[in-house]
Amino acid sequence: xxxxxxxxxxxIKAKTASIFPFLLGTFYAVYHFHHLNxxxxxxxxxxxxxxxxxxxxxxxxxxxxxxxxxxxxxxxxNVIGVNHLNIKKIGWLDFSMAAIAALLGxxxxxxxxxxLLVLGIFCFAVGFFYAGGPYPxxxxxxxxxxxxxxxxxxxxxxxxxxxxxxxxxxxxxxIVPIFIASGLSQCAIxxxxxxxxxxxYQEDIDLNRHTIVRFLGVPKSLWFxxxxxxxxxxxxxxxxxxxxxxxxxxxxFLVIPIIYRNTKQFFAVHIKKKTFPLAVKNLFIITLTQVxxxxxxxxxKQFS
Numbered sequence: 001x002x003x004x005x006x007x008x009x010x011x012i013k014a015k016t017a018s019i020f021p022f023l024l025g026t027f028y029a030v031y032h033f034h035h036l037n038x039x040x041x042x043x044x045x046x047x048x049x050x051x052x053x054x055x056x057x058x059x060x061x062x063x064x065x066x067x068x069x070x071x072x073x074x075x076x077x078n079v080i081g082v083n084h085l086n087i088k089k090i091g092w093l094d095f096s097m098a099a100i101a102a103l104l105g106x107x108x109x110x111x112x113x114x115x116l117l118v119l120g121i122f123c124f125a126v127g128f129f130y131a132g133g134p135y136p137x138x139x140x141x142x143x144x145x146x147x148x149x150x151x152x153x154x155x156x157x158x159x160x161x162x163x164x165x166x167x168x169x170x171x172x173x174x175i176v177p178i179f180i181a182s183g184l185s186q187c188a189i190x191x192x193x194x195x196x197x198x199x200x201y202q203e204d205i206d207l208n209r210h211t212i213v214r215f216l217g218v219p220k221s222l223w224f225x226x227x228x229x230x231x232x233x234x235x236x237x238x239x240x241x242x243x244x245x246x247x248x249x250x251x252x253f254l255v256i257p258i259i260y261r262n263t264k265q266f267f268a269v270h271i272k273k274k275t276f277p278l279a280v281k282n283l284f285i286i287t288l289t290q291v292x293x294x295x296x297x298x299x300x301k302q303f304s
Contacts, residue, residue, distance in 0.1 A: 005083045009060060009090070010053035013280055017151045017189045018052045020287035021182060025159025027294045028181060031246065031301065033164045040108060040162040047104035048155060051127060054097035059131040059138065061090055063207075077203070098124075112165045119158055126150045139209035143197070144228075148190030156182040177244045183235020184252070188286045191228040194221060195279035199272040222267050229259060229282070236290075246297025252289045259285065 001009075022045060030036050064080045064087065080090055102124070109117045126146050130137045137143050157178050161170060168174055197204065197211040198221050204211050213221045236252060239245040262278040269275045 001083075001085065005079070005085070008079050008083075009057055009085075011056040011059075014056070014192070014283075015049070015052060016284050016287055017147075017192065018048055018155055020291050021152055021155045021185050021189075022048060022159045023291050024182070024185065024287075024294060025156040025178075026163065027291070027298055028156070028178065029160045029163035031294070031298055033168060035163045035167060037163050040111060041159075043104050043108050044158065044162055047101040047108070050097045050104075051101035051123070052151075054094050054101060055127040055130060057090060057094040057097065058128065061087070061094055062131040062136065098127075108162065112162055115165075115170050116158065116161065119154060119161075123150060123154060123158075139204070139207075139211065141210060141212035141215055143211060144190040144193045147193045148186040148188075152186030152189045153179055153182045156185065177239075177242075180235060180242070181239045181244045183239065184232035184290065185287060187228045187232030187235065188283050191225050191232075192279050192283045194225050194228065195266065195270070195276060196272075198222065198225065198270050199276045218270070222270070225266075225279075226263055229263070229286075232286075246294065246301065248297035248300060249290060249293045251293040251296070252286065255285050255289050 026036070026041060060079050064078045079085070080087060105116075105120045105124075109120065126137065127150075130143075130146070137146050157175065160174070160178055161168075164174075194212070197213045198218055200211075201213050201218055204214060212224075216224060233253070233256070236245070236249060240247055240249055259282050262282050266275050266278045
């Protein structure tokens with residue numbers, strides 16, 4: 001398999017949806033609690049990245065397998081069919097990545113405790129059922145919620161907890177501020193999936209998927225996309241006002257004109273190959289700006 005095909009198979013362009021929340025959670029642990037456990041951080045990063053790639057392989061695998069009556073989709077759209085990949089080898093690659101991620105996760109559980117096991121099982125369950133099972137999450141109107149909640153919030157939460165578990169209780173005093181702090185990431189990730197479903201509206205109907213776009217229709221879904229981004233920025237403003245996040249994250253508001261321009265173009269034309277990359281750019285710009293401005297806040301706090 002060529003590297004370019006592998007990167008397409010694991011949807012490498014969307015990995016910011018997990019890597020940046022991981023970085024934000026790590027920064028949060030240092031900013032508020034002054035704790036950083038390098039062994040836990042490295043193990044979790046590798047496990048998270050492998051599992052994220054496994055989930056995307058699983059998504060493409062089951063899309064190919066379930067499209068038995070859609071040969072055009074198999075041959076011209078799905079990365080497995082387009083590149084004539086061996087479906088059995090893809091299945092083993094998916095399993096291998098998930099297994100390694102699980103082993104690393106269990107190693108972390110021995111260090112951190114049973115709470116991490118519960119969070120890990122939740123992530124694995126969402127990852128598997130996202131595309132697998134009789135009623136995959138990605139074919140239901142709850143896909144945006146599970147994607148945003150799991151990658152935007154739970155990854156952020158785990159990244160914090162693996163660094164502070166010895167010093168901080170796992171209770172609502174820890175969880176609620178993290179939920180607020182991760183609000184923009186949650187909404188931006190959910191918006192990305194919504195944009196994908198808007199572009200795939202007709203394809204999802206052909207494949208008998210019942211995404212939220214099928215219930216709302218494309219025009220209302222476009223406004224829902226914009227609303228998610230606005231709600232995310234409200235979360236960010238609240239987090240800064242409550243001093244959950246450093247004031248330096250106000251810099252994230254500077255990219256709003258770029259987000260607005262990309263969103264306006266996506267409203268006008270929502271075709272997968274032409275304008276979906278604009279939604280990917282929005283997520284990348286928002287999350288990258290958060291990471292950089294949070295890093296700036298850490299530096300300022302260090303020298304203040």
